[in-house]
Amino acid sequence: MDLKEKVVAAERLSFDEALKLYEMDLFELGALADAKRQAMHGKKTYFNINRHINPTNICADICKFCAYSANRKNPNPYTMSHEEIMKIVDDAYTRDIKEVHIVSAHNPDTGLEWYLDIFKKIKSKYPDLHVKALTAAEVDFLARHYNKSYDAILDLMVEYGVDSMPGGGAEIFDEELRDYICKGKVSSQQWLDIHQKWHERGKKSNVTMLFGHVEKREHRIDHMMRLRELQDKTGGFNCFIPLVYQTENNYLNIKEPITAHEILKTMAISRIVLDNIPNLKAYWVTSTVNLALVAQEFGANDLDGTIERESINSAAGAASANGINLKEFIALIKNTGFTPVERDSLYNELKEW
Ligand code: V47
Numbered sequence: 001m002d003l004k005e006k007v008v009a010a011e012r013l014s015f016d017e018a019l020k021l022y023e024m025d026l027f028e029l030g031a032l033a034d035a036k037r038q039a040m041h042g043k044k045t046y047f048n049i050n051r052h053i054n055p056t057n058i059c060a061d062i063c064k065f066c067a068y069s070a071n072r073k074n075p076n077p078y079t080m081s082h083e084e085i086m087k088i089v090d091d092a093y094t095r096d097i098k099e100v101h102i103v104s105a106h107n108p109d110t111g112l113e114w115y116l117d118i119f120k121k122i123k124s125k126y127p128d129l130h131v132k133a134l135t136a137a138e139v140d141f142l143a144r145h146y147n148k149s150y151d152a153i154l155d156l157m158v159e160y161g162v163d164s165m166p167g168g169g170a171e172i173f174d175e176e177l178r179d180y181i182c183k184g185k186v187s188s189q190q191w192l193d194i195h196q197k198w199h200e201r202g203k204k205s206n207v208t209m210l211f212g213h214v215e216k217r218e219h220r221i222d223h224m225m226r227l228r229e230l231q232d233k234t235g236g237f238n239c240f241i242p243l244v245y246q247t248e249n250n251y252l253n254i255k256e257p258i259t260a261h262e263i264l265k266t267m268a269i270s271r272i273v274l275d276n277i278p279n280l281k282a283y284w285v286t287s288t289v290n291l292a293l294v295a296q297e298f299g300a301n302d303l304d305g306t307i308e309r310e311s312i313n314s315a316a317g318a319a320s321a322n323g324i325n326l327k328e329f330i331a332l333i334k335n336t337g338f339t340p341v342e343r344d345s346l347y348n349e350l351k352e353w
Pocket of ligand 1: 065066067165166167168169170171206207208210241243244245246247248250283286304312313316
C-alpha cells in the first residue's frame with residue numbers, strides 16, 4: 001500500500017510516513033485532508049463568541065519568541081485588579097459571549113489567590129459562562145512558585161471553577177529546541193503530564209504547536225506524535241491549534257517568515273496525522289484571516305472566535321488586537337462556501353448562522 005492509499009484507508013502513519021507527507025504536492029495533500037474533514041464535519045466551520053483576557057504581562061520566565069511579556073522590548077508592565085477584570089467580563093457578557101479565555105504571564109508578585117479567585121467571581125456571577133483558563137505553563141509556574149504539586153493546583157482549578165484548559169505553552173516539544181526558545185519554562189513531559197492529569201479529572205483541554213521559527217518539519221511531526229500518543233490514553237484533547245510564529249518585537253530574530261504553502265501543508269498533515277483529535281483550528285490571529293479561510297479546504301474545521309481583545313500575538317505583529325466583528329466573521333465563512341456553526345467551548349453545536 002502506498003502512502004496515499006494508507007491515508008485514504010485511515011491507517012495510522014508512522015513518524016517517517018508522516019514526514020513524507022510534506023513531499024506530496026500541496027493540492028494532493030489538501031484533498032486528502034479535506035476528505036477527512038468532510039467525513040467528520042461536512043462543510044461546517046465552528047467558531048465561538050468569546051472574549052480573551054490577559055490580566056498581567058509581568059513574567060518570571062523569558063521565552064525568546066514572546067513579545068507580550070514586559071521586558072526591554074515591551075516596557076509596559078501591567079497587572080489588572082479583579083474589579084478591572086470583572087468590568088471586562090460584565091461588558092462582554094452583554095454581547096452574548098459564551099466563553100472567557102484567560103491567560104496570564106507568570107507574575108511572581110500577585111499571590112496564588114489573585115490567579116484563582118477571579119474564576120470563582122466570574123462563575124458565581126455568570127454560572128453559564130465557560131471559563132477556559134490557565135495554560136500548563138501557568139500551572140507549572142504556580143506549582144513551583146507556591147510549592148504545590150500539579151495535582152494540588154489542578155484540584156484548586158476545579159474548585160474555583162475553571163471549566164477547561166487552553167492549549168498554550170506547548171510551543172514545540174523537541175527538548176533541544178525548547179531549551180533554545182524557552183529555557184526554564186515547563187518541560188515537554190511536564191506539559192503533557194499536566195494535561196493528562198487534567199483529563200483524568202474528566203476535563204477537556206486544547207493543545208497548540210508554535211511553528212514557523214527555528215523548528216524543522218521533523219520537529220512538528222515529533223510534536224504531533226507525542227500528542228497522538230497521549231490522546232490515545234486520555235481522549236481529553238478537543239482541538240489542535242497550530243500557531244504560526246509572529247516575527248515582531250521578540251528575541252528570536254527570524255528574518256524569513258514561513259510561507260503560506262508550508263502553513264497549509266502543516267495544517268493538512270495535522271488533520272491526517274492527528275486522527276484521534278476531532279477538531280483542527282485555523283487560528284486566524286496567527287495565520288491571518290485570509291489564510292484561515294483557505295485552511296478550511298486543507299483540513300481545518302474551526303476558526304476560534306470573535307476574541308474582542310488579543311494581546312499576546314498582536315504584541316508580536318498579528319492584526320488581532322481588537323478581535324473580529326461577528327457579522328463579518330460569519331459572512332466570510334459563508335462567502336467561502338462553508339456553514340458557520342456557533343459552538344460552545346466543548347464543541348456542542350449552539351446555532352447554525
Ligand atoms: O502559548 C507567543 C504563543 C500562545 C508568539 O486553547 C506566539 O483555544 C506566535 O495558546 N508568535 C498563547 N505565537 C495563545 C494560545 C491559544 C490561542 C487561541 C486559542 C487557544 C485555545 C490557545 O501564543 C503561547 C505561545 O505559544 N505565542 N508568542 C509569537 N511571537
